[in-house]
Amino acid sequence: xxxxxxxxxxxxxxxxxxxxxxxxxxxxxxxxxxLDKVGFFALEAWGGATFDxxxxxxxxxPWERLRKLKAALPATKIMMLxxxxxxxxxxxxxxxxxxxxxxxxxxxxxxxxxxxxALNDPRNFKAATDAAKKTGKxxxxxxxxxxxxxxxxxxxxxxxxxxAKVGADSLCIKDMSGLLKPYTAYDLIxxxxxxxxxxxxxxxxxxxxxxxxxxxxxxxxxADILDTVISSLSMxxxxxxxxxxxxxxxxxxxxxxxxxxxLLEIAAYFREVRKNYKKxxxxxxxxxxxxxxxxxxxxxxxxxxSQLKEQGASNKIDEVLKEIAVxxxxxxxxxxxxxxxxxxxxxxxxNVLFGRYNKLTGESMDLLAGKYGACAAxxxxxxxxxxxxxxxxxxEITHRPADDIPHEYEKLEGxxxxxxxxxxxxxxxxxxYAMFPKVAPDFFKKRSQGPVKFTPEAAAPAAPAPxxxxAAPAAPxxxxxxxxxxxxDGTNFNVVVQPAGSVAxxxxxxxxxxxSAAAPAPxxxSGGTVIPAPVAGTIIRYAVNEGxxxxxxxxxxxxxxxxxxxxxxxxxxxxxxxLVPTGTQVTSQxxxxxxx
Numbered sequence: 001x002x003x004x005x006x007x008x009x010x011x012x013x014x015x016x017x018x019x020x021x022x023x024x025x026x027x028x029x030x031x032x033x034x035l036d037k038v039g040f041f042a043l044e045a046w047g048g049a050t051f052d053x054x055x056x057x058x059x060x061x062p063w064e065r066l067r068k069l070k071a072a073l074p075a076t077k078i079m080m081l082x083x084x085x086x087x088x089x090x091x092x093x094x095x096x097x098x099x100x101x102x103x104x105x106x107x108x109x110x111x112x113x114x115x116x117x118a119l120n121d122p123r124n125f126k127a128a129t130d131a132a133k134k135t136g137k138x139x140x141x142x143x144x145x146x147x148x149x150x151x152x153x154x155x156x157x158x159x160x161x162x163x164a165k166v167g168a169d170s171l172c173i174k175d176m177s178g179l180l181k182p183y184t185a186y187d188l189i190x191x192x193x194x195x196x197x198x199x200x201x202x203x204x205x206x207x208x209x210x211x212x213x214x215x216x217x218x219x220x221x222x223a224d225i226l227d228t229v230i231s232s233l234s235m236x237x238x239x240x241x242x243x244x245x246x247x248x249x250x251x252x253x254x255x256x257x258x259x260x261x262x263l264l265e266i267a268a269y270f271r272e273v274r275k276n277y278k279k280x281x282x283x284x285x286x287x288x289x290x291x292x293x294x295x296x297x298x299x300x301x302x303x304x305x306s307q308l309k310e311q312g313a314s315n316k317i318d319e320v321l322k323e324i325a326v327x328x329x330x331x332x333x334x335x336x337x338x339x340x341x342x343x344x345x346x347x348x349x350x351n352v353l354f355g356r357y358n359k360l361t362g363e364s365m366d367l368l369a370g371k372y373g374a375c376a377a378x379x380x381x382x383x384x385x386x387x388x389x390x391x392x393x394x395x396e397i398t399h400r401p402a403d404d405i406p407h408e409y410e411k412l413e414g415x416x417x418x419x420x421x422x423x424x425x426x427x428x429x430x431x432x433y434a435m436f437p438k439v440a441p442d443f444f445k446k447r448s449q450g451p452v453k454f455t456p457e458a459a460a461p462a463a464p465a466p467x468x469x470x471a472a473p474a475a476p477x478x479x480x481x482x483x484x485x486x487x488x489d490g491t492n493f494n495v496v497v498q499p500a501g502s503v504a505x506x507x508x509x510x511x512x513x514x515x516s517a518a519a520p521a522p523x524x525x526s527g528g529t530v531i532p533a534p535v536a537g538t539i540i541r542y543a544v545n546e547g548x549x550x551x552x553x554x555x556x557x558x559x560x561x562x563x564x565x566x567x568x569x570x571x572x573x574x575x576x577x578x579l580v581p582t583g584t585q586v587t588s589q590x591x592x593x594x595x596x
Contacts (some may be wrong), residue, residue, distance in 0.1 A: 003254065003255060003256060003257060004219050004223070004224070004225070004226055004245075004249055004254045004255075004256050005040075005041035005224060005225045005226075005256070005507070006040055006041060006225070006226055006227075006228050006242060006245065006246075006256055007040060007041045007042045007043070007044060007079060007201065007225055007226070007228070008038075008043055008044070008228055008229060008230060009025075009044045009227055009228070009229050009238075009239055010035075010042075010043070010229050010230045010233055010241055010266075010270060011028055011043055011044065011045035011046055011069070012044045012045050012046060012050055012081070013044060013047075013227075013229070013238070013239065014229040014233035014234070014238050014239065015233065015277070016049045016050065016053075017205065017237040017238040017239075018233060018235070018236060018237060018238050018274075018277075019274075019277040019280035019282070020051065020053070020280045020306060021049045021050055021060065022053060022057060022277050022280045022453065022454065023273070023277065024058050024060060024451050024452065024453070025060060025064075025065045025068055025069070025451065026451065026453070027273045027276065027454075028045075028065075028069065029068060029069075029072055030269070031074050031266055031269045031270070032069065032072035032438065033072070033295075034262060034265060034266050034269075035073065035076065036072070036073045036074065036075050036076050037075075037262060038076075038258055038259070038262060038263065039257070040076055040223050040258075041077070041201075042077040042078065042111070042112050043069075043073060043076050043077070043078060043079065044078075044079040044080070044081065044114070045065075045066070045069050045078050045079065045080070046062070046065075046066055046078065046079075046080035046081070046087070046110060046289070047080055047081030047082070048081065048083055048086075048087075048088035048089070048103070048338055048516075050062065050065075050336070051088045051432075051435060051436075052088065052435075052436060052439070055432065055436060055439055055440060055443040056436070056439050056443075057452070057514065058451050058452050059443065059446050059447065059449060059450065059451050059452055060451040060452075061428075061432075061447060062432070063104075063108055063428040063432070066078070066108045066109045066110065067108050068106070068576050069109065070108070070109030070437075073135060077111035077112050077138070078109055078110055078111050078112070079110070079111070079112040079113075079114055079140075079163050080105060080112070080113060080114065081114050081116070082102070082105075082113050082114065082115045082116075082128055083115075083116065083117070083118065083338060084115055084116060084117040084124040084125050084127075084128050084340065085098060085117070085124040085125075085127060085128065085373075085401070085402050086117075086118070086124075086339055086372075087101050087128075087435060088435045088438065089339075089434075089435045090342065090343075090363060090564075091366075092124070092371070092372070092401050092402050092405060093403060093405070093408070093434065094373075094402065094405040094406060094407050094409070095405075095407070096130055096227050096407040096408065097129040097130040097407075097408055097409050097411045097412065097431075098127040098128055098435055099130075099134075100409055100427060100430075100431060100514075101128065101131075101431050101434075102128060102131035102132050102135065103131060103134070103135060104427050104428055104431055105470045106132070106136075106137050107134035107135075108428070110137065110205065111137055111138060112137065112138040112139065113128070113132045113137055113138070113139055114140045114142050114172055115128050115129060115132070115139065115140065115141055115142065115335065116142035116143075116144055116172075116174055117144070117373065118144060118167070118334060118335060118337050118338065118339055118340035118341075118372065119144075119334050119340065119372060119374060119375055119376070120143060120144050120159055120335065120376070121372075121373035121374050122162040122163065122166060123373065123374075123400040124372075124373050124400070124401075124402070124486065125141065125166050126166060126400075127402065129141070129166045129167050129168070130167075133167055138169045138170070139168050139169050139170075139368045140168060140169065140170045140171065140172050140201065140311075141163035141164075141168035141170075141171055141172070142171075142172035142173075142174040142203070143156055143159050143160065143163070143168065143171065143172065143173055143174060143393075143577055144174050144176070144335035144337045145173055145174055145175040145176070145177075145179065145180055145335065145474075146177075146179070146333065146334075146335035146336065146376075147179045148328075148329075148333040148376065148377070149374040149377070150333050150377040151335070151376060152324070153184075153187060153188050153191050153261075154191075155376075156173075156188060156191075157191050157192055157195050157196075157248035160192045160195065160198075161195055161196055161252040164196050164198055164548055167200075168198060168584045169198070169424045170198055170199040170200070170201060170224075171183070171192065171196065171198050171199070171200050171201070172200070172201040172202070172223070173188065173189075173200065173201075173202050173203065173204075174203045174337065175202070175203060175204040175205065175214070176203075176205060176209055176335075176336065176337045176341070177205060177207060177208070177336060178204060178205040178206060178207035178208035178209075179208065179211060179291070179292065180202075180204050180210070180214050181210060181214065182210065182213040182216070182217040183217060184216045185202065185204075185214045185215045185217050185218045185221065185223075186218070186220060186221040187221075188221075188455060189202075189218055189221035189223050189595075190221050190222065190224055193221075193222050199224040199225060200222070200223050200224055200225070201223070201224065201225035201226070201227065201229040201240075202214070202215060202218040202223045202225070202226050202227065204218075204236055204239070204240070205237060205238065205239055205412055205435065206226070206234065206235045206236065206237070206240055206287075206410065207236070207237050207287070207288055207291050208287060208288065208289055208291050208292055209287030210438055211239060211240045211291070212240045212241075212244060212245070212248075215228070215240055215245055216245075216248060219249065219254045219352065220254075225243060226240075226333040227239055228241065228242040228244075228245050229241065229242060229328055230242050230243070230263065230266050230267050230270055231243050231244065231263075231267045231538075232267045232268070232270040232271035233270050233274060233275060233306045234284065235285075236282065236285040237282055237288075241262045242258075242263055242350060243260055243264065243267065245264065246258050247260065248258055261332075275456040276455055276456055278457055279343060279457060279458070280306075282305055282371055283305065283590055286592070290318075290321055290384070291321075293321075293322075304317070304320065304345055304349075305317065306348065307346075308312040308320065308349065310536045311349070311353065311535055311588055312587075312588055313349070313352070313353060314354050316349075316353075319352045320345070320348050320349050320352050323348040323349075323351050323352050324336070324345060324348040326348070326351075326356075327347050327348045327351065328344050329366075329377075329380075330379060330380035330383050331343075331344060331347075331367055331368060331375065331379055331380075331383075332375025332376060332377045332378060332379040333375060333376045333377045334367070334372075334375050334376070335376075335534075339372075339493055339505055340367065340372070341364070342363075342564065343361065343363045343364055343367050343564065345366045346361055346363075346364075346561070346564040347361060347564075350535075350566070352397075353534075353535070354534065357383055357386060357458075359534065359566060359567075360367050360383075360386065360387060360390065361564040361565060361566050362558075362564070362565035362566070362567070363564050363565065364387065364564075365390055366387075366389050366391075366509070367461070368383060368384045368387035368396075369384070369387050369388055369391055369393055369394035369396055369397060370397035370398060371397055371401050372400065372401065373400075373401055374398070378546060384396065385553060408434075408450070409430070409434075412430055412433060412434045413425060413430045415433065415437070416429055416430045416433040416434075416440075417471040418441070419441045419444060420444055429444070438538070438540050438560060442583075470483045471537075484518050527596055528574065528577065528594035528595055528596025529571060529572045529574070529594060529595050529596065530591045530593075530594050531556065531557075531568060531570060531571065531591070531592060531593040531594065531595060532588075532589045532590060532591055533559060533568065533586045533587070533588060533590050533592045534559075534566070534568065534588065534589075535559070535561040535583070535588050536561060536568065536585075536586065536587045536588045537559040537560050537561030537566070537583070537586065538560045538561075538584065538585050538586070539557060539558075539559055539580055539582050539583065539584045539586060539592060540558050540559065540560045540561065540565070540582060540583075541557075541558050541582055542556065542557055542558075542578060542582065543556050543557060543558055543567070544576055546576070546577065546578055547575055547576065547577065547579050548575065548576055549573075550570045550573065550574070550575075550576050550595065551570070551573050552570060552571060552572050552573050553569055553570065554569060554570045555567040555568070555569050556568060556569065556570050556576050556593055556595075557578070557592055557593060559586070559592075568592065568593070570593075570595050571595075572595050573595075574595040574596045575595065575596060576593055576594075576595050577593060577594050577595070577596070578592070578593050579591050579592055579593055579594060580592050
């Protein structure tokens with residue numbers, strides 16, 4: 001009797017899609033004993049966003065999470081999502097770093113490597129699959145699914161044959177946006193099965209409301225494994241409920257054989273855990289059919305929503321979703337999966353905020369120039385030229401991009417030693433630094449403090465009436481900046497009113513009581529032309545030296561916004577004076593430099 005196997009994504013993709021990848025390991029471990037008894041094909045528990053979020057927001061070592069989960073799940077395979085040559089980051093890494101990472105991941109607990117490339121370029125699989133073969137672990141090659149004039153069943157079959165050649169043990173159709181229709185899935189699986197003798201796993205988000213039907217037809221077509229999520233963290237931008245699929249197939253030739261009562265116990269546990277993360281919840285909880293046009297992946301939707309809030313542009317979500325379709329076409333129809341989804345999505349945000357392609361991110365330039373690999377279709381030649389001019393390149397790259405990257409592990413190891421201030425460093429710490437060099441140093445400093453803790457939010461008590469009127473702060477002299485600390489819904493903001501009347505606001509990282517004195521504010525301009533941050537983000541480096549003479553149009557600062565790099569240029573000619581240090585989080589329009 002043919003049976004369908006299930007991979008549950010509750011430890012990775014579920015909370016990435018629903019509440020911005022914030023679940024801490026401490027909320028996973030208590031239920032692992034029951035998860036381990038279910039009989040899943042695998043539990044997906046690790047990947048780029050989980051690694052990033054762990055060190056960026058949770059103060060948690062992702063390697064330690066992997067080791068703890070492996071110890072707690074002895075009978076169940078742990079799957080990780082690996083971005084091919086990009087590993088977990090937003091750029092291609094040298095082959096030696098790819099090999100080191102895969103080896104370390106296998107050693108720490110990964111049993112199945114689900115490897116994909118955002119552009120479906122088989123050349124970007126080679127280093128990762130070669131490394132995974134040496135570990136003896138299961139290699140699953142994932143096809144990033146998209147619906148464009150250039151992504152056809154015939155093309156997907158050819159890709160499946162290519163991936164079989166690189167040594168895959170199984171295939172995955174990775175439908176990150178919920179675009180795979182039930183009958184299309186049936187035809188696609190039948191076509192691949194006819195040409196390739198490998199197990200097929202189907203990964204389809206519930207965002208558009210089609211996923212349950214898609215998984216059902218996939219089973220009928222011969223799919224071997226389906227991705228689901230325990231019901232209390234399912235649907236919306238997540239995935240189909242595990243219990244629902246178990247019951248649909250019960251008593252049929254596709255019967256999973258899984259215990260519904262055990263699954264319901266697990267669902268009850270995560271129903272309570274979910275309450276800890278209410279403040280991170282996406283508002284996209286039902287079926288959003290706009291995605292049939294915008295093709296935005298489930299995990300990206302919740303992040304895009306929070307990023308627009310950060311930019312003070314929450315009301316522009318519909319404009320951005322429409323613009324994403326334009327950018328995707330101009331960029332050669334890349335499937336919208338990390339990192340291409342973040343590149344296209346962020347560029348769409350900047351197009352809406354600043355005009356179409358008036359500000360290209362560094363990653364957009366690299367994608368247009370071929371540094372991420374080959375796209376499915378020709379790109380907009382005018383936008384490509386703009387990128388090539390900015391990068392000082394004559395033409396697009398047509399070879400495997402990683403061929404241009406010399407071995408870099410030893411260099412990264414040296415940099416990690418300097419960051420940590422030690423003569424020796426673990427491979428895991430080197431790789432953490434390599435993946436996220438802007439975030440890792442701060443994480444290393446705070447790691448000993450332990451992970452953050454989330455609890456359900458209590459209802460806010462009514463504010464007591466003040467005993468006496470509160471006097472307004474005295475106005476500063478006319479030529480000085482006014483500095484205030486304002487508390488909004490429990491979060492402190494440093495508010496700086498510059499002499500010219502511009503306002504700079506910086507949120508403090510904790511919801512602490514308002515202190516008696518305001519924190520130091522950025523230096524006030526002194527007669528020069530103020531250069532503001534165009535978006536909220538983090539100042540990651542200066543592009544010129546303090547006091548250097550620059551011309552109008554010269555890049556003076558690189559800011560990281562929405563995980564992408566953006567240049568801040570001088571608008572006049574003169575000497576530059578920086579108003580905020582590198583590493584500072586700034587808000588949109590906050591003065592960051594002056595030129596005079």
